[in-house]
Ligand SMILES: *[C@@H]1O[C@H](CO)[C@@H](O)[C@H](O)[C@H]1NC(C)=O
Ligand SMILES: *[C@@H]1O[C@H](CO)[C@@H](O)[C@H](O)[C@H]1NC(C)=O
Ligand SMILES: *[C@@H]1O[C@H](CO)[C@@H](O)[C@H](O)[C@H]1NC(C)=O
Ligand SMILES: *[C@@H]1O[C@H](CO)[C@@H](O)[C@H](O)[C@H]1NC(C)=O
């Protein structure tokens with residue numbers, strides 16, 4: 001199926017107001033040099049999950065270094081669950097479309113930015129990071145690590161450029177990468193490994209200051225994902241057992257409003273951890289009172305886990321990138337994991353903590369660090385999110401990276 005064929009139809013009148021999206025699966029064959037962390041065991045219980053965080057946050061210690069027993073190459077075929085959106089009317093009108101590749105952070109899955117497609121005419125490709133959501137899962141300690149995930153992102157990008165991405169089947173000459181949090185760290189690492197792979201990058205909820213990662217680990221109050229949301233994250237048998245229980249005791253009417261969703265269980269194994277509840281979710285991602293509490297509960301219900309392999313390797317990505325294109329770092333003023341809750345408290349003459357990322361991009365054509373006011377780490381969840389999206393799109397427009405009509 002070709003969804004971006006350019007025909008000779010007349011231009012649509014007026015502005016673009018909607019989009020068409022497709023869900024599909026992308027098979028990738030990738031390999032990476034991973035850390036082998038055989039000096040520690042994979043946490044099997046909630047007590048182990050807390051012990052893992054206690055080890056990781058102990059002052060003066062580096063668990064990544066003490067757990068590391070060596071390095072090895074991981075090679076595999078994996079499925080990446082993707083969603084591609086085109087603005088309506090683009091069949092006829094997009095001459096040289098730009099695609100934005102969106103990489104989500106820890107705690108969530110593929111989302112997309114409506115503003116990018118609706119108002120600015122971009123195509124977007126969002127995907128579940130390898131190991132998470134509807135993408136292939138894997139062994140959570142030595143397999144699903146940042147290094148392998150960056151290779152999956154690279155593979156998807158090469159397919160977008162050479163026209164071989166299933167369903168899309170269009171060879172894009174302009175690809176912009178937008179990542180949030182851990183997804184921003186992977187986007188940054190992607191350009192360090194493949195400096196010519198991107199035409200522009202936007203790193204949201206990000207800085208290069210690692211001083212506050214411990215707040216994230218401690219504040220999450222991590223539990224085994226399959227124990228925390230046993231119906232959604234546990235084995236499918238949990239759902240079937242509970243359903244039978246409610247039916248046996250004629251309790252289906254009692255729980256009818258909860259509408260226990262007969263969705264396929266994500267069946268995460270031990271070693272996939274998740275934040276404990278809405279309170280820890282608030283601590284990590286929200287800046288009160290600048291959000292609707294309904295969004296907090298929605299975020300908690302739809303959350304996704306993190307692997308211990310990701311937690312052990314998120315600080316091990318490259319320190320500098322020779323990327324030559326434009327770079328925007330876009331972070332909420334009260335971001336927890338990357339600013340310790342206050343991006344302006346630098347203790348130096350630097351205007352903000354994210355602004356110090358400039359030194360990691362010595363060759364960037366443009367570097368800007370923008371602080372979105374009264375916003376926490378979860379940029380999408382705050383009242384003023386839409387104005388923030390517009391700021392990002394306007395930055396890309398100013399770099400001449402927009403789609404052509
Ligand atoms: C894609 O998947 C999402 C999540 O299941 C669903 O809400 C959406 O309707 C799907 N979109 C299409 C075009 O199938
Ligand atoms: C925590 O660290 C101790 C000592 O380094 C180690 O024996 C133990 O296995 C670690 N536990 C976890 C869950 O990482
Ligand atoms: C911890 O150790 C790892 C592996 O040796 C290393 O890559 C990382 O930079 C260290 N982190 C810190 C904060 O020193
Ligand atoms: C990918 O998905 C396809 C179709 O759902 C399935 O047949 C295949 O086994 C999957 N591959 C992997 C590596 O999970």
Ligand SMILES: *[C@@H]1O[C@H](CO)[C@@H](O)[C@H](O)[C@H]1NC(C)=O
Pocket residue numbers: 002003020087088089090091
């Ligand atoms: C674009 O073309 C596809 C395939 O012909 C069609 O299904 C889709 O509705 C078209 N989209 C628009 C917005 O015209």
Ligand SMILES: *[C@@H]1O[C@H](CO)[C@@H](O)[C@H](O)[C@H]1NC(C)=O
Pocket residue numbers: 023081134263264
């Ligand atoms: C994940 O896959 C399941 C089963 O194929 C499907 O029902 C669900 O809509 C998918 N969800 C997303 C977010 O892609």
Ligand SMILES: *[C@@H]1O[C@H](CO)[C@@H](O)[C@H](O)[C@H]1NC(C)=O
Pocket residue numbers: 155158159162164
């Ligand atoms: C396109 O890129 C993918 C990923 O790098 C590669 O596997 C594939 O062989 C390439 N296809 C063509 C036609 O060059």
Ligand SMILES: *[C@@H]1O[C@H](CO)[C@@H](O)[C@H](O)[C@H]1NC(C)=O
Pocket residue numbers: 209210211345346347353356
């Ligand atoms: C990180 O930010 C804190 C607070 O502004 C500052 O004290 C520290 O020096 C910064 N660290 C680095 C590596 O820039």
Ligand SMILES: *[C@@H]1O[C@H](CO)[C@@H](O)[C@H](O)[C@H]1NC(C)=O
Pocket residue numbers: 372373374384387388391
């Ligand atoms: C909302 O965000 C925009 C873009 O960053 C900013 O200009 C504006 O001041 C913000 N509004 C408030 C009330 O913070």
